[in-house]
Amino acid sequence: MRRAAAEPRSTAKAPAFNRYLHSPWVDSVMRTLTPDQRAAQLFMVAAYSNRKRIDEDSISTLIQRYGIGGLIFFQGGPVRQAKLLNRYQSQAKVPLLVAMDGEWGVGMRLDSMVKFPYQMSLGGETDTTLLYDMGREVAYQFKRLGMHVNFAPVVDVNNNPANPVIGFRSWGENPAAVARDGRQYMRGMQDAGVLAVAKHFPGHGDVDADSHLALPTVRVDRRRLDSLELPPFRSLVAGGLGGMMVAHLNVPALDTVPGPSTLSRPIIEGLLRQEMGFKGLIFTDAMNMKGVTSMFAPGEADVRALIAGNDILEFSKNIPLALRMVRAAVDSGRLTQQEIDVHCRRVLALKQWAGLNRYRPIKLQNLYEDLNAPHAQYLSHRLTELSITLLRNQKSLLPLQRLDTLRVATLVLGSTSPDTTDFQRAVADYAPTAHFRAAATPTLDELAQLRTALKPYNLILVSLQNLGRLPATSFGITPETNLLLRELVNQRQTLVLSVFGSAYAVAKVRDLDRAAAVVLAYQESPNAQNLAAQAIFGGIGASGRLPVTVSDRYPRGFGLRTASGFRLRYANPEDVGMDPRLEARVDSLVGRALAAQAFPGGQVLIARRGTVVLRKSYGNQTYAGFESGEREARSGKSKEKDAPRSPLLTSPSVPRPVKNDDLYDLASMTKLMAATPALLKLQGQGKFSPDSAMGNYFGFLRGTNKADLKMRDVLAHQARLKAWIPFWQELRKKNGELRRRYFRADSSARFPLPVAAGLWARKDLPARIYKEIGESPLNDKPGYVYSDLSFILYPELVKARTGQTFDSYLQQQVYRPLGATTLGFRPTNRFPRKRIVPTEVDSAFRRQLLHGTVHDEGAALLGGLSGHAGLFGDANDVAKLAQTYAWGGRYGGQQLFDKTIMDEWTRCQFCPDNRRALAFDRPAANPTVNSAKSASQRSYGHTGFTGTYFWVEPEKDLVVILLTNRVHPTRRNNKLGDLSVRSSLLQLAIEAAR
Template identity: 50%
Template sequence: MKKSILLFVAIVLQVSIATNAQNLPFSDYNQRWVDSVFQKLTPDERIAQLIMVAAYSNRDQAHIDAISELIRKQKIGGLVFFQGGPTRQVQQTNFYQSISKVPLLVAIDGEWGLGMRLDSTISYPYQMTLGAIQNDSLLYKMGVEVAMQCKRMGIHVNFAPVVDVNNNPNNPVINYRSFGENKENVARKSIAYMKGMQDNHILTTAKHFPGHGDTDADSHYDLPLIKKSRTQLDSLELYPFRKIIEAGIGGIMVAHLSIPSLDSTKNQPSTLSKPIISNLLKNELKFSGLAFTDAMNMKGVTKHYTPGMADAKAILAGNDVLEFTEDVPKAIEEIKKAIREKKITQAEIDARCRKVLAAKAWVGLDKWKSISLTNLSKDLNTPKAKLLNRQLTEAALTLLKNENTFLPLQKLDTLQIASVSVGAEKTTTFQRMLAKYTSVQHFVISKQATTADIKKVKDALAKFDLVVVGVHVPSVRPSKNYGITENMQKALTELSSINQKVIICHLGNAYTLPKFDFSKATAIVTTYQDNTIAQELAAQALFGAVSMSGKMPVSVSPVYPLNGGLGMNSIHRLKYTMPEEVGMNSELLERRIDSMANIALTQKATPGCQVLVAKNGKIIFHKTYGYLTYDNQRPTQEDDLYDLASVTKVTTSAPALMRLSDEGKFGLDKTLATYLPEYKNSNKKDIQFRDILTHQARLTAWIAFWKETVKDDGERNHKLFRTDSSKRFPVKIVDNLWLNRKYCKKIYKEINDSPLLPEKKYVYSDLSYYLYPRLVQLQTGKPFETYLKETFYLPIGATHLTYKPLRYYPIDQIVPTEYDSLFRKTLIHGTVHDEGAAMLDGLSGHAGLFGTANDVAKMMQMYLQMGEYGGQRFINEATLKEWTRYNDVSFSRRGIAFDKPDPKSPGLSAAAASSPESFGHSGFTGTFVWIDPKYQLVYVFMSNRVYPTRNNNKLGSLNIRTGVLQTIYEVIQKGEAK
């Protein structure tokens, strides 16, 4: 009879709970399973279901044995995993579950994802960072991803989010873990994060009730005292809890706080307070989910209460689950004692036990299966999850100051830029990303830099127009002044007072902003924390590759108020990101490109190569393969300079002529003699540039000018060469070989006098490109290279595009080409491979330009954007469309200066999937560029296939360059088909 009455009371309590929680996710869930399990539990085991103990996957066997003992003998209800690694934790979880009578409820503190506790997993941004985001749907997506990762790990409860309103800058425990000081913002973001998790059956636990945001003590080490009135608490601290309860949250964690206005008992932690938990949380706020205690080993509770006694008082106060119980047998005994003393009934314990079991059923423990270790790391670190991490960080970027709209940086040719990392020990990711956009000289000032060190850097900055300062705040935690040293503060004061324009990129907790004097800075950006992704995106934002829309989630001073943030739009410079951002599968893309590149290497088609892919204005793939030479001494690197060979045509002559066309200084339907007076009496005087640039002007394909400098016996004509430079012999062919200054005239005359082919047909010819540097200089009054750099390369930040690279770069940064056994009789390394260009002092319109894949991509992206890049227009859209369309397919597939897909033989000159709108060019040394407006695609392939001999044509015969391009199209199309 007594048993029936107790069961009836438990059922009534359960019905009451369900009635009060219309939105509670797990109420009434699989009651058949709940009833079945419950009936098999002894009264002691029902108490044990309310206990979760701490587990660590990075501890020894003794720890595992201790946990196993608690599971086998005490029948505890759950585990809270702390530090460790995913594989070890899954192995332990499987073992612990296998020995447990009832499946264990597994929890984790994952406020910013699994990375908060586990190595080799993703750490999403801190909640302060998330508080700056204006698009709350991103937080929902984060909740979804965290839920997926938890489920993959066999985790059922996430002790997150923190819904405390942090309105105390000196808060030692919440601080950056809060969404901020605005209660509405905290509530909105908490609910978004919660729904993302709970919609995927991960029980979410809001903390730390009734609000830990306005404390200056850490409850891990003491019992914080909150002196606020009930009215104050209602208006602020309780607001987010009230809203998230209304939204249906399944769990609330109660903090260890002393709050006299809610419970006047001296030294009474809120965790042990019936007025706070039963009366306020459950009755008044109508929360009927699981009330969890904060860790029961924290000083906030153990300072005044012993283990066991504290656990019992927590249950009496109304908590449903005890977290981190230190002495389980004693806790159970003390709770049993409370039942005997009628301080609580067994029926109340049973109702809470059934609620725990319902939650277990809802998270899937009614159908528990062992967790597979196969692909665990891969599943926890998906590209989708990594992309979301980048998107969250980007959305939080906050522009706090921007005098005269100085950002985003434009007209890069007018700026000499230096970067200084303060608080770092070596060149940072932030600095390396800056250098992808233009030439930047780097300096570092460590935390312990001396006055002399600071002065040395400051003096070196005098020659620069702009100084970009990365402030690397040592710690996100407020203790010990966030790790900020006096030397750091002094260095930043010094840097802020220089005469040049200064951009501050603050990488750290927003509360540290007032600790530095940035009043004289031209622009200030904050990222709220310092990690690789934040550094990368902050650097990109300065150049306008990404926008900035974040708003300050806290007020740290009148200069940096709540909701401060100016906002800034992108100006469409190339962004560096992941394939998933443009709908492509990164794993598939890399695997397919790797396969083609490895074929090239194993077949010795080239000793090394680079592949760069940009889509939708975003570089989503840039990878190097192999080595510079076949001796495998030096791997290829992203900043290597390649001899572009005929890609020179579309990076020098073509843009120059298009620009002159826009300015009325060049016309496609004009003749050669129009701009070059020496051709007025030539057989070529009436040839139009449209025919010349589409290779149908009857010009000879090429002339081996070098052969005329060699005698019949193979020896050089010593009247033309010297082993050292002089006024008469200033033209460097290679080291120890200098050509007579007048020989260039012979080259031009030979071109002038060369015969025309008998009929008009497609014959690819280099000859006219020898003439364009002179044509451009006549029309502009500037040397060809100067014109190119001033007009295109420097403004777009392509500072590595250059002729004669040894003037600016060490030889080990330049990729060698061929061992020339006939003319130069040496390895060609640092000078142009093409003999004709070499005889023109390394500078011609058809060959001679060197550059990195990254900088070539900028020129190609400018073409893709129809002549515009970085907020500047370089070529008119109509001009680019004219030059890149099919000119006359009855003669050839060519556009004007550009190659195009062959409509008669798809796959011959480009990938079979290339659209008719696409265009590009190849280079003899093994280079290739392709632009496809239909797919918003830029492709750059770099190699030195002519090393050590040009007779190696495997790169072409194996279709490596176009084969890689074809795979890129296939991955794009596969993504579009989804």
């Protein structure tokens, strides 16, 4: 074999483990090992934690009988692997060196693990410090699992789109960028104590065959190798790279004798050791791959690999045979014992650097939690966010504007699962959406049905999913996919296309330039799907750049930018400078409340700077077996034949867990989520003023003691209005039964108002209630008294000023522009009952479990439509309106409320005697009543009787929301307040905001 002309010797930095080459521990171990055992230290065999006991026992035999030096783990689970590795290490005379292919972290091989993005996803990013952080976090995962070597990073320059094996595993097509990114990842791992192994030397990026299946040939000259393939390897070697993996490649420019580079002494000893000056460990690629076994049988291939200069042989097919043939090669003079000893000493030095001279078993306690720590989740999410690449954005369509003008549908191509995808669920977080799906190869009939079904929608968000990675399959882009996309474009519908696959797949979409916008997300992880939706709606800004050339129009480095902060963003506490332990602390707080039965379940949402950092549901919708409340409700049934009675809804046999999109009865939060935004809009339109009098807005109050009450006093709860009036009590008989004069079991023109399931009220009850409010006396003394009464009347004010009903006005002016799908009254008209969380077992009035009808009795008599109670919604939609308040009335590119008016409404009106703003609550003298001990005097929010809460803290730019049904099964449960759950939640958020 002939070595190419060498360049001057490199001054490469020696890896850190080299200082142990002649340490006392290495010397002592060398003395204890026989020549055969020293050779066995050079072999790493494959191990799995998802196989049968017989497979596990076969590894034990290799460890105990032959003394192999290491393991490389493949598929399985983290806890299973840790237990298995503890067993294996206990059987080893010399502790085992343990490796894994963790190119995007341990999650590449093990289930239930956080996964970092593919290298190509990250190749277009500019914040390479995060790649260093990723390396450190991956190293932490390895060390926590008792592993010491990561066969990463891939530093092959993928300049060939037809490459069947590297592709998405490469940082990209530019050698300098690949070197930069690979070096950062390497440094992060090695600084944290895990050996990085660059691969696949001398460069696997420009081949058209897979070395797992055949021996690829690199058909380029030495000059091209020096300018494109080799620079990343040189850069990492110069930076102190600890390990190098040699690929099975035929490289005529480096060795004139045909054969795999793994067995080439000119390439390994000549180029890598002498010319490049590499002083670390050299690993073969897997010795069971066709790239080597197609030319040499097991055993002979292993001997040739050692002769070539490799230190460790990975995945040898037959260890007993290989060791016998190595011994024979030494005996015959093909190998020397000195060469074996040099390799063995390097392996032992690495083991000492990795801490194996002080081996300790893996601790199993909290293993899963440690491996999926908040910082790892933050890094994975943040790296994915920065990778999202916008390739097309006609007329600045993204981020989407004016949701109230859009009829949105999602279409997933490549999925036949009946479940919605992560992308579809993320879209639904922003806007009302209809979901559709189709296989990658739909029939003509299915295509026609889809075209028809999608016609009513003016915006279609198409996601290409379940795409392939191989160029031979056009990366999963089928002719049927292209046909359907063309048909949709021809229907003149606006298409936004999201590609969850290889960057090269983009070039296979035939009518790409007829889509209004194109988002490239590179892979189909939950993070990628979620963040693509966020980019479309403006939760995040698109900032990614192509790491490879897709076409002439989309070269490497291309990527359009959009602004962030348009709508809510969904990320992690670390993204906005919050303590990553926030979730654990909230879990603890809510866990204690659940254990004390303060409420059966709930939703928590915490946002900072417009970024939702915690959105989580806890517990169940109801308690199991609350029949005692039902029996109490049954205990006063009327004996009258025609008395109106509503059915008693029974508890499900198994309580339903709370989900993020379940709806809660917001109770008095209705005042801030319905009445207040209506009044803010009216004031902005010049149709309302807090400095006017009540009589100017309510004709039926003229001539009463309320006509001259100033609205500013009314909204600040100091106008002497009564706190509330029990309207329903006078509608009962002495025995507690409801009077048929006012109620019926079925609806009709005379009884159209839904009060509860199977219970309808007379249509003139609202007028009766308004009259009673007008006739009610005022409080004797002036001062702050919280009152429902004026808020009951605001729907009439809205109708009088706009000609629209209260609910339709709110939908048109507030909820639809926000994309607040769930906010609204009478939820059973819009949502299945299973999504609506029950409240109380009402034993006094409606005598049933209240499920889908408002808890407040007064609002129920109004048919569930009032300004003081009756609104339902989930925490996510509450957050949209609360964030609009925090952003000075702006959201989604629209100024929904005038900022000056917002500022006026949220400031204290009559301090210090009255803490209230206009409608909004503010911190009480005892802050644990409604806010928190650290809440500022600029903060504001509101509570709800059913156990609901939202609070805005401008000083920390926080929005905190808690939705519960603490009144289930009875309102007599005051543990939510006794335990100060709401104020404690706000306090945790404030303390976490560093």
